[in-house]
Structure formats: structure tokens, C-alpha cells
Amino acid sequence: MTEPKATSLAVHKLAFLDANALSIPVYQVLKQDGTLYKGAAKPDMDEATARRIYDNMVYIRVLDERMIAAQRQGRISFYMTCIGEEAAIIASAVAIDDQDMVFAQYREQGALRARGFTTEQFMNQNFSNEMDLGKGRQMPIHYGSNALHYMTISSPLATQIPQATGYAYAQKIRKTGQITICYFGEGAASEGDFHAGMNMAAVHGAPVIFFCRNNGYAISTPSDEQFKGDGIASRGVGYGMRTIRVDGNDTLAVYQATAEARRYALEHSKPVLIEAMTYRLGAHSTSDDPTGYRSKEEEAVWAMQDPVLRFKHWMVKNGWWSDEEEKAVYSKYRDDILSQLKVSEKIPAPQLEEMFTDVYDKMPQHLIEQYEALKAHVQQYPDVYPKTSGRLDA
């Protein structure tokens, strides 16, 4: 095409489009007390789905709590919670198909759990032991599972965004009937890869949901030092992409928006952008201390908007949940996780050989030589390398 799409629209007076010409509203369904906003349609969510979502929320709360404690005790080296963002993550994951592909950033353990990642799998990854699907190679929380269609987490930010476009493009031309969802933070959305992935998805008609968790911070950097536009949603229009902003602490709003986005993406082979407004209630990671850059008051305001509690109130109002159930579930998960933790932390690290596998499909000659040399060295200094020396075959 050679003419601007809008040539028909001409003006003859000098007028700039204002910097915030577009004001994008937030879609909200559920109030904090568990009642619906006036004018909101009755949510299209059955009891089983609601229970599935809530169950996963509780699980993740327990997991995060337990892992933070484990990190403090020095049992694992690092951890990241998703506290405050459970609705955004879990409701969106449940709203799509379990065969759809997930590309996540790192704070989306709730989506992975919703797919069925087991306590054992979580623990083995966090302890980098030889049962870890990732073979103990990446830091804690870098989960991934082929069986569950959940791409292994990669630390470099935003790289997954154009990758999600490519994966979704493959789904389209292979006519799999599936879509891809791609999670990222509002900070990661500043990367060049964001621009690349968004624009290419629009141009190539990739059926992908870009799900931005706008939680207000990228480590210490508040979002008003990250961008000056109206959040991330205002960029969707620039890419010619269908877009919605939702209250990310509102399970029902997130669920409805994501379900509709999926339907649209699949039917039209087009991407959709969802911006979920939420808040990172915890520290960025166990290496971070937010008191250096934000106030307790601010945190308190958001703590009052707890997404898990909000959803629970609705469940209770529907007669789908009770305090007894709550207690039982919490204590069951606490037990499960703690006992698996004790098992996983005793499972040994991967064998020495695993440092050399998977660089290529087969170990090439130079890596075989490096492995042999290292094996001999470890055997010579068994005390220096206790993790592997005891387990080498002669």
C-alpha cells in the first residue's frame, strides 16, 4: 500500500494530536467486597472453573510463602513471588485452553500450576537437583515443561515476546487450533524486542495474546520513569492491535477479557493486547528490598485490593466456598509443599556429565574431551567438588 490509511481525513488547521489523546478505561467487574459493579454482566464462569482458579491461588500463596522462608533459611538461593498478581496470572491462564502455548516472563508460576505442574516439579527446580526438568542449570523459578506447553523461562527480558509471535505463527500455518499467550511486565515492554514482537504479530497475523502485567514497578523503577504514555495499552493502537485494559486484581474481568481475546485471536488469526493493572505486593525478588524506593503506605493501599480475597468474597457469596474449606486447603498445601521440600533438597545435583549435554543434540568431540578432562580432575580433587565427585563412575 502506498497511501496513508487516513488520507481521506484531511485537516487544514495546524493541530497536534495531544500526548494523551487516547484515554483507555479499565474494565472492572468485581468489587473488593465480592459484589459486581453496577452494569457488569453476570460473569460467565461456572463453579468448577471458579474453584479451579481459587485452588490455584491458594496453592501459589502457600508456595510463595514457603519458598521465601526457604530462601531466608538459606535452603535455596533465590526466589520471586507473584503476590498481588494472582488474579491476573491465574485467571488468564484458566481462560485459555490447556493446549495453548505459554511464554512467560518469570512471575507466572500461577499459570504453570494451573497447567498441572506438580509440587515435586516446583521443588526440584528450585533446588536445582538432578530431577529438575531443567537439569539444574538455571536459577530458581526458571521453570518450563514441554508436556504442559509452558516455555522454559529465560532471564533476558522481553526476548520471549517476538518468540511468542513466531510460535503463534507456526500454530497458525500448521492449523493447530491453538493460540499462544505471552506474559511480560510493564518494564520489559520498554525493550526493543517488545516493539519487534508486537509489530510482527500484527503484520503476520499471529494468534497471540500479549498479556502485560503492569504492576507499577520494574525492580526500583516506578512506571512513571518507565514511560509517559497511558500505560502499555495505548501502544496497542499504534500496532493496529485489538486492545483492552483490565483491572488485574479482578479475577472475573481478567477471565472474561482473556476468554474473549482467545476467541478473537483464533478466529481472526490476529494478536490481542491485554494490559492488567495490578501491583507487585512483595519485593522484586529475594535479592531486593523495596523499602529503598517505595512507601509502606503505598503498599498498604494496594494490600487492601488483595485479588485473592476479592475473588474469595465472590465465591463465598455464591455459596461456592467456605472458611472450613479454606483452612483445609491451606493446611493440605502447606503439608504437601513442606514435605516435598524436605525430599527435594536431599536429591543430589545433576551428574557431572549433565554440564556437557544439551549444548548440542549430541556431544561433539571437543566437549567429550573437556568432559573427560574434567572428570579426571574431579577424581583427583574429590573434596573440592563434593557435588559430583562421589557419583562418578570410574
Added chain:
Amino acid sequence: MTEPKATSLAVHKLAFLDANALSIPVYQVLKQDGTLYKGAAKPDMDEATARRIYDNMVYIRVLDERMIAAQRQGRISFYMTCIGEEAAIIASAVAIDDQDMVFAQYREQGALRARGFTTEQFMNQNFSNEMDLGKGRQMPIHYGSNALHYMTISSPLATQIPQATGYAYAQKIRKTGQITICYFGEGAASEGDFHAGMNMAAVHGAPVIFFCRNNGYAISTPSDEQFKGDGIASRGVGYGMRTIRVDGNDTLAVYQATAEARRYALEHSKPVLIEAMTYRLGAHSTSDDPTGYRSKEEEAVWAMQDPVLRFKHWMVKNGWWSDEEEKAVYSKYRDDILSQLKVSEKIPAPQLEEMFTDVYDKMPQHLIEQYEALKAHVQQYPDVYPKTSGRLDA
């Protein structure tokens, strides 16, 4: 900040923002016949400015024509014209201050000429001779001049965009009273560096005008395979940046918009985005043949919108220009350029040493050694390296 800017705006019905929610009009002042559009204000342009613009237009037409011929004759290796885009480039350059900084892409020779780059300087660069300010190191058309505040062209696309942001930021904190203008094509706007530079300019309040020449093509790729949004202007809002779309073949519209953008950028220390809708009437470069990807009919439609002719009509209507002047100027520039061409093509290539200078501020030991060794080699095989062998001091 921790709350979305738009939380006050809430909706309770599921509704997506449409992919083309924003329709950005084109600002037009001048019709092709040289009369003004109804409703357009009387242009704020005096005769001297109009003459300056038109004079540069003619010069560049002649330069482009002559250089294309020189390339066909094998006298230079490569060239790129800006035919069809003269109004966008020259009117914008004249609308700002001559001390403002220019970061261009490569097709903006008109802006450089408007700053006073001489025929001699153009020719010496295109012939990569020892008088080239760039010391014969880059391909033809990679001009640059510190004295004229015109950053040397760099082939990798879009790299100049965040650089312009940085330069403008320095102008701001050093309170120079100047701004930066940054030109780029609609193709280059797909690069990650575009996203980086735009967002950072908005966040850091850099006084920079981002001037996009949307000429319909990036080599063979038409703009509808480049993006699906409403051009590049629709992205401005996403960055929270003041934005305007202008008819790029309309000298008066470009001039007014750029002058106002400069005023705003300087006064508010903020960036502005201008999208100029135009058309690359020539081939991408002398290495390209557009018949492989677009029709003669399409080209003809745009040829009828010739920006130079349009402006000339207005000048003539104002009594500021005549056919006699036109003839005289064309023939003067043809003579000047041809005679300088004949001079410049005879000026020898840079000395051998110039291959090693400017890698660092001073030549480090290893480069001195490489230079000495190469010098000896060239002296040994003078016929193989005729450009330099004759001019080596013993």
C-alpha cells in the same frame, strides 16, 4: 506512580479498543495547483524563506540527477536520491534553527544542503577522495559535518534515533537553547532502536523532533507489510508524545508543523513526532530496480503530486518566482556540479595512513605496527596498490 493514569475511567462492559481506534488526519495547506486549501491559514513564510527552500529543492534535483548519471557511467559506485521527498526534507530543515542538531537516515541531502554543505563537499564525499570530510571511509551519500551540526550518516538503520534522544538530552541539561531533529523512514521505525529512542525521549524530556518520512516503501517492502497500525503517527500517543501527520509533499504544511514542533520542544523540553506522508519516486538506491515490486501506474499517481512543482506554483502565484529564474538556476547548478565533479574525481584517494587514524584518538602501538608492515608491503607491490603506492613517503 503506582496507579494507572486512567483508573478514574472505568467500564463494566467488556469492550476492546478497536485496532484502529485512532484516526489521524493529514495536515494539508497547499494544493497541487499552488492554491491554499479552504480554511488553511495564510502561511507564515516570507519570500526569503520561500526562496531559500525552493533554491535548495532545485539544487538537490540537479545533484540527484547528476549523481545518478555519474553512477551509471561508473564514475561513482553508489547513490541514493530523495526525489519526491524534497518538501518533507527541505522545508523541515529550514523551519528549524541552523544551530540545531540534525541526525539523518541517508536520504536527507536536502537538509544538509540547506545548512550550506558545498558542491565541493558533496562531490568529495561521493568520490571518496582525500578531501572528503569522512576521509573516504564510507560509501557515497554518508555525509556529515561538525561545523554544520549534521551528524555523519551511519548505515545501520534507526541507530540514530536513541542517539538523537541522547544528544537532545545534552542540549537540555547544557541549556544550549537548541534542539535536535531526527529523520528516519517508516521502515526504520520497525527497529527496536526506534522504540527505545522514542520512549526515552518522552521519559527524559528530550527536546527532539522525530521526523518520519513515510514514503511507502522500505526497499521492496510496502508499508502494509511493515505495520498494521495507522502509520507511524499512531505510535506517538503510545509514547505520550505530541504528534502530527502532515502531507509530506506540501512544503507549507511541513514548514508550519516543524516550526511549531520546534517551538514546543524547546519551550517544554519534550519530544514531538511528525509523520510526513510522501513517496519515494525513484529507486531505493542505484542498486535497486523498483519495477520488480511496484507498478508504473502507482508511480505516475505520485509523480502528479510532485512536491517541488507544487511549491513552485505557489511561489509563482506569489510573484516570487518565474520561469526565467528557474532556467537560470537550473543551468547554473548543472554547471557548478558538473565542473566540480570533474575536479573531485581527479583528487586522489586518502593516503595509506588514513586507514589507521581515527580508530582511536591516537594510533596505538599495534596499529602503528600494522601500518608500518602494510606500508612496506605496498612499497614491495606498488602496482597492486596503485591508489596509495605512488604517494608513500619513503
Added chain:
Amino acid sequence: MSKMNLLQAVNHALTTAMEQDPHMVCFGEDVGHFGGVFRATSGLQEKFGKDRCFNTPLVEQGIIGMANGFAASGTTVVAEIQFGDYIFPAYDQIVNETAKFRYRSGNEFNVGGLTIRTPYGGGIAGGLYHSQSPEANFTHTPGLKIVVPRNAYEAKGLLLSAIRDPNPVLFLEPKRLYRASVGEVPETDYEIPLTVADVVQEGKDITLLAWGAQIEYAEKAAAMAAKDGISCEIVDLRTLLPWDRDTVAASVNKTGRLLVTHEAPITSGFGAEIAATIQERCFLSLEAPIARVCGLDVPYPLALEKEYIPDQYKIYEGIKRTMNF
């Protein structure tokens, strides 16, 4: 068999691979209808449709990002970067993502189906940004394979191997030879194995090691040296990562001397790795220091390109210096 230039051989390999693998795609800037600025992909969109061969927006990090995601789905993809000089915006996607995809996931996922093609090298009056030879910017990256063909025949066979290799491959095409290198190329499907160097010419006094367009200069230099009675063995490394150390070491153990030549700047070029490895492997056989006749440690110049290039005269002088050590 038919006479083809290197570009046609590449086009042939792509056509062959796409015919055989119904999901394979091929994309990059201008590669669709237009067939790429060098025309390496010409005819592919007509033949296989717009879904399988298409233009992308102008964003190299996106091209490789998208290619990584596509390949991660278990599908074959050949991504083109228009010039080797423009591969650097995609550096993170290649070095941090492509190369580490399988390892970091414990082989849950891999991008083995990915091949990245790009024209590289000088000799075409391209100056700083249309001449670079970026192989050594990638040889430090475990997980990648890097392949460079020296002529049309090699290009087709090596590219078919690269596309089908279950690991990501960076395939560097010497653009100076695109039209200049013409030879007999089989119409049939054939592969040349990766990580196997090729002894192009046997000799006994000195080994000349090169790849891509430098092989031509090495051959000319060897011919010059032959007149002085020096017998050169010429080895085309073909695959730079992982490279065939055994063949090179065997040759050097035989000749006792090694000269490596590449067009990229000498410092930290891939010649350094070869010299470092071979001085260790062949220490007792070496009769002279390993010589490197390479590009200068300057950005690639334009007007003085001829002076920059490690041509046959420079190699020939390097051979003599090594012989006379």
C-alpha cells in the same frame, strides 16, 4: 549437474529443502515477492505461497526472535539477515537465546530447526557496513554451529546439511562470490557433512587454512609459492564451530607450518583460536610460528579496501616469512 553461481546454489538448496519439508518457512527483509536484495530467495514465494516465504518488518532482533519461537515449535526455519553487518541488533536473540535454548531448558525445548543465512565479507566497495565478516563475533558461543561455503557446489551441500542439522546454524555466505563463483552443481539433493574440513590441495611444506572467499586468495598465493618451489597444503575449514581440529592438526603435523587467513580483523579473529589450539596440539611439529594473514584492526574502509584485504600477495609474503623463519 548444471552450471550455477553461488546464489543459484543457495536458491536451489532452499527450494529442495522446502519441497521436502512442507512446514519449513523462510523469511527476512525483502525476501518475499522480491526474492531478497541479492535474489537468493527468488521464486520461493511464488512456489510455496506467502505463508511460507515472506517479507518481515525491518527489525533483525524480531526476525531472529520470531525465528526462535517458530523453531521452538519443532518446525524448520531459514531466517535471512540482509547483510552480515546488520546481524548485531539480533545478537542477543542469537547469543543468549538461540544458542542456549536447549541447554537452559534441559532439552524440554530446542531451536535446532533454525538456520540463519547472511551474506558477509568485503571486496564489493561496501565500506564499514556492507563488508564485515562477523564469524568471530559468534565463535565464542557454545550451542551454535557456524558454516561458510567457498563455492557454489559447497554452498548447496552445506546449506542442506545446515537446514537439516538438529542444531541452530549460522550460515555465512561470501557475497563477493555470489555471482563470481560459478561451477557444476548437482540438481539432486546432496549434503556435505558439518565439522569436516576439506583438504582442497595437498602439499608438504606449509598448511594454508582459510574458509569462504579467502580460499581463492590462498589458492592464488599457493600458486605463486609453487613457483618458488614451496608446496602448500590448502585446507578449507568449512565449519568454524565446532571445528575439525583433527584434520587441521594432521595437516600441520605433516607440513610443520601453518598460516591462517581471514578477512576479519586479526585481533580476536577466529585465526586466534586456531593458532592457540594448534600451537598446543602440534607444538613439537611446528618449525615456525603460526602466521596469521588477516584483516587489519580498523573498521572496514572504503577507498582503501584493496589495501585492507588479506590478498594473495600478503599471503604469499606470509608464506615466505614462515618458510624462512
Added chain:
Amino acid sequence: MSKMNLLQAVNHALTTAMEQDPHMVCFGEDVGHFGGVFRATSGLQEKFGKDRCFNTPLVEQGIIGMANGFAASGTTVVAEIQFGDYIFPAYDQIVNETAKFRYRSGNEFNVGGLTIRTPYGGGIAGGLYHSQSPEANFTHTPGLKIVVPRNAYEAKGLLLSAIRDPNPVLFLEPKRLYRASVGEVPETDYEIPLTVADVVQEGKDITLLAWGAQIEYAEKAAAMAAKDGISCEIVDLRTLLPWDRDTVAASVNKTGRLLVTHEAPITSGFGAEIAATIQERCFLSLEAPIARVCGLDVPYPLALEKEYIPDQYKIYEGIKRTMNF
């Protein structure tokens, strides 16, 4: 003089430079109010204001792009990349722009005022993406200088030189030593010249060459070897580009043996360049092949990090192998 760790020394150098140069700025992810995730820039925003020390959006290519433009205006800038592993999105801006700015413009413009600081290296349980040592991804790039300090004292003096050097400098900070390396550091302004290697320990049997955090392992290995009666000379290269070949060659000509150690993967690491150059320069003095005790050719692992690292035991064994050749 006061006791400082390496981080404090960096912070000192930045403060000193910003006090002296009223236009100098300092930016990167989280470097503003928070002072950076390692706190290297802490206090700078309070002291010099938000205009001169600030957070950027999360985009490395933008950080270096903006820094290039800022420096091109003739102003001094120190840009921080949060981890060396995240420098790759900025690779094009560094390799194609920063490094070539002066050359391509014929010195009409330059970005000599730019220094890029980034923490690098392993030993902190960081796995693939918080451990890489990317020096050799940059040593192949004419136009850059690359500097690595080994302790707090060196860090302050070298960083001040880097900031004031009229060429762009990549300054790699060994993050394992950030808090671990503590020493006496002058409060005053001082510079340590670039491209001058430092003989950390004199010896006569073998030269150990390293930089950054590896110096510590080299020292430990030398102590182990000393017990066997082997006398090691330890050289800290300090500047990798352009490097001090004379000092290294003189040492090797004296000892007759060279072992290079770095944490990055061995293949195409900077050790390769050193070995290639020194085998040529010191061919007749070498009594054994140049040894490289380096990282493995795998992505940086997590659980088996200890096994990966070229520690004192591996260096010690390398010394013995070289001595017994």
C-alpha cells in the same frame, strides 16, 4: 587512604569524576534514587541531581544509543548495564556505533566521552544469565578499549582513567569481588594508565596471565606451585584492548612458559588471541605450549558452577602439565 570494597571504590571514582566534570552524567536501569541493584551509584542522584544521575527505561539498546548521542555532543557519560549478560541487546550500538563513530566520520564526531560499566563473571550462583564474562565478545572490535580491574584500588584508578580517556571504554567489574575485595584505597584522585599490564608477582619458571577475578585464583595456584618449587610470575593484563603485548612477551621470554586463564569459555576467548600473539612473538623462547585454563564450552551452569570455574586447582594442574611438558 581508607578501607573500601570494590563497589565503594567504583562509587568513589564516579563521585570524583562527577565533581570535577560538571556536565558528566551517569545513567542506567535503577541507578538513580536506588543507586543500582549493586549500589554502585548510590548517593549520586542526591549529590548531583536527577538530571545527572537517573534511571532509564528498561532497554539496553536505548541506554547505549542515548549514551552514544550524549557523548557525541562532547560530554562525558557513564552508562551502566545492570549485568554483563544483558549487554547483548546493546551489541549493535556498541560494535557498529560506539566503536566506529570517530572513524566513519573522519573525526568530525566521536564518542570518546563514553564509558560503559557492567558487572560481569560468575561465582555468585547466577547460572546462565547472571554469570557471563563477555569480554571476548568485544575484543574483536577495533575502536573500543576494554578494561577489567582486579581489586578495589585498581578499580578506582582504572575507572577514573577510563572515564577521562578520549575513547569509548567498556569497563567490566568482577561482581564476585564487589564486596569480597577489600583494600586500602586513596581518597584522592588518581589514575592507573590504560594498556599497561601489571606484574603482580615476579617469578622465573612460568608466567600466569589473567585479569579481574581470575587473578585471585592465579595467586592461589602460584602459592600451591611454590610448594613444589615452581616460581610463577603473575601478570594482570588490566586492559584487554589494546593490550600490553610488550610486558607479556617480556615476561614469557624470561620464564619460557605461559598459562592464560579466564572464566569465559575457552573457544575464541581472549586467551586465544594472547596465545596466538605470544606463540609468534616468543616462538624461540617457549619451552612448552601455551596453556589455557579457561571456562568450558558450555553455557554457564548453576548447580555445577564449582565444577565449571577455572579455579586454583585447575590452574595448578595446568602449571604442572606445562612445567612437565
